[in-house]
Amino acid sequence: xxxxxxxxxxxxxxxxxxxxxxxxxxxxxxxxxxxxxxxxxxxxxxxxxxxxxxxxxxxxxxxxxxxxxxxxxxxxxxxxxxxxxxxxxxxxxxxxxxxxxxxxxxxxxxxxxxxxxxxxxxxxxxxxxxxxxxxxxxxxxxxxxxxxxxxxxxxxxxxxxxxxxxxxxxxxxxxxxxxxxxxxxxx
Ligand code: 5GP
Ligand code: MG
Numbered sequence: 001x002x003x004x005x006x007x008x009x010x011x012x013x014x015x016x017x018x019x020x021x022x023x024x025x026x027x028x029x030x031x032x033x034x035x036x037x038x039x040x041x042x043x044x045x046x047x048x049x050x051x052x053x054x055x056x057x058x059x060x061x062x063x064x065x066x067x068x069x070x071x072x073x074x075x076x077x078x079x080x081x082x083x084x085x086x087x088x089x090x091x092x093x094x095x096x097x098x099x100x101x102x103x104x105x106x107x108x109x110x111x112x113x114x115x116x117x118x119x120x121x122x123x124x125x126x127x128x129x130x131x132x133x134x135x136x137x138x139x140x141x142x143x144x145x146x147x148x149x150x151x152x153x154x155x156x157x158x159x160x161x162x163x164x165x166x167x168x169x170x171x172x173x174x175x176x177x178x179x180x181x182x183x184x185x186x187x
Contacts, residue, residue, distance in 0.1 A: 008171060012161075012178035017153060019175035022135075022163055023057065025152045029133065030061035033102070033150060036131075041065035043099035043127075047117065048072045049172065050106035053164040054135045054152075058104070069094045075113050078168050080159040080185060082109055084143070086116045096125035106164050107136040108148060115144035136160070136177070159185075 009015075033042075041064060046055040048070045059066055073088045101121060105114055114132060121130060133150035140157040161167050162174030167185065 005174070008174060009176075009178075011171075011181055011184045012174075013181040015176045015178040016155065016158075016160060017163075017177040019163075022152075022175075022177065026054065026057045026135070027061055029150050029152055030058050033058075033133070034062050034064060037064055037100060037102075040100060041067065043067045043069065043096055043101045045069045045071055045094075045096070045101060045103045045117070045121065047103075047105040047113065049166070050164050051104050051135075052172070054106055055104050058133075067099075069096075071117065073113055073117060075110075080167065082112060084110070084112060086112055088117070088120075092120060092124050096121060096127045099125075099127050101125075101127040101130045102133060103130065104133045106134065107138060107160070108134045108142075108146060108151075109138045109140065111142040111144035111146045114146045114148075118146060135163070 044059065044066055046068060059068065071088060073086060075082045075086050077083050103118060108114060118130065121127060131149040132146060134148055135152040137148065137151045137154045138157055139154055158179055160177050161171035161180055162177040164172050166172045167180055
């Protein structure tokens, strides 16, 4: 492993999901999605920034026609738990009428982010269908229940970083997913 990544890795208390495991699961999810959407195309709505690597790896394994839209949504605002405030554009910047929409995020936590975006898509567009895919499903009580069609891994209720997920803008480029050493979290 290159020196800069090794340096960032040493800030982890432990690795939860290594890169091989993530890539294998992402490939399985891609196969399942390809099967379910066979014969047509997919309009992806990817929530940024957290889903950036998951979406990139997942979609490159799908050979169906795919349209990709991104939407910037935030709820952590630099901390290690949801603030409950969802920030996003006042109007969706794309049209999804009649489309088969796949909404993708990195992690389902309180359910506020995916629930809010899902509602907005259904209010502002008339998609033919709307499914949800997440890499991680955090095992915790939801503030909002969200129907999820594709889940990569279920994890315990801990704050994770890596593979797109950040702490104060750092750690997104880690190829694995891990738990930060508490000494690297500002109190
Ligand atoms: P929810 O709205 O379901 O509470 O949280 C979803 C969003 O919060 C995700 O899109 C992600 O950006 C962020 N999030 C939730 N849990 C974690 C976590 O453990 N680590 C990081 N880095 N972000 C998280
Ligand atoms: Mg997010």
